């Protein structure tokens with residue numbers, strides 16, 4: 417299991433939960449599983465072409481996955497993935 | 510002689526002829542304000558109001574929550590007035606903004622990025638409440654001097670610069686000060702002027718400085734009766750227009766400016782000839798160079 421931390425802005429789509437536990441081996445799988453568990457969330461994370469919206473920032477271990485392997489970044493058992501809007505690109509959230 | 514506070518406002522009103530050759534889309538160049546954004550107007554108004562009421566004195570530290578631009582304005586003005594400045598902002602605010610604030614000598618307290626601007630607001634308020642003797646807390650979300658700045662200046666300037674011919678005002682909202690004060694003044698000049706409020710299309714967005722009101726704490730200064738219409742803009746649409754403004758108009762502005770112009774152009778296309786749509790170029794694009802949307 418891994419944990420995804422949900423920003424307050426999206427908690428109305430996750431039954432108010434700020435942390436969601438999922439089975440996933442990569443960052444991409446985790447986001448996809450999240451959108452599958454909470455279908456109303458999908459349009460807020462993905463564009464019409466099914467691509468992750470460009471301002472969605474994902475952090476693992478304090479690092480933006482854009483500086484790691486992107487959606488292919490592996491997630492180890494027990495790891496935490498944090499979803500943050502890219503308010504002006506903030507890299508060091 | 511003048512000081513930095515006297516340089517606020519009186520910004521040019523630009524006609525966007527390349528983006529909107531067949532319509533009258535006008536935009537206030539707020540990036541020419543001394544700290545580089547529209548927030549100089551509100552910050553100046555709230556600080557002068559505090560000074561006039563005797564609540565802001567030299568020994569006080571100015572404390573408030575900000576997504577960046579108000580903080581940069583307070584930092585600049587605090588330095589000029591000789592007051593300390595301490596700002597609460599979400600940790601995911603851009604590195605450019607934090608550097609600007611620290612360069613003026615102000616302090617930053619970072620709040621949980623997951624809580625966005627509401628988290629910063631609650632933290633700033635809690636700090637201000639514990640030490641009212643130490644802090645001056647303008648509380649930009651609830652201070653009437655914020656929209657009043659736009660009533661006294663932005664709205665008046667747009668009216669004068671268009672010779673009273675403006676027919677529509679449209680803008681995104683953060684604290685809502687710009688929208689509320691400007692729309693109120695223009696409607697006081699002429700009831701028929703239409704005010705269109707713009708909202709991010711999702712609670713989760715990249716429109717820096719703006720707030721999705723349906724999912725966040727509604728600012729006390731927001732007046733729900735002012736908007737004749739509310740429209741939405743997506744972050745992608747704002748990014749695309751921000752790029753176009755740089756490449757077609759030579760205007761390097763921020764994302765909310767792109768969102769404003771995108772919404773203004775969409776509106777203008779639905780209006781009869783002779784309509785004149787005014788909006789805001791909130792800040793400079795140099796504050797967003799670490800973003801990837803420029804595509805460079």
Ligand SMILES: Cc1ncc(COP(=O)(O)O)c(C=O)c1O
Nearest residue numbers: 578683684685686687718765791
């Ligand atoms: C870049 C940017 N755009 C728009 C706004 C919204 O302005 P207002 O707070 O007057 O609604 C802000 C406010 O901080 C901002 O920083």
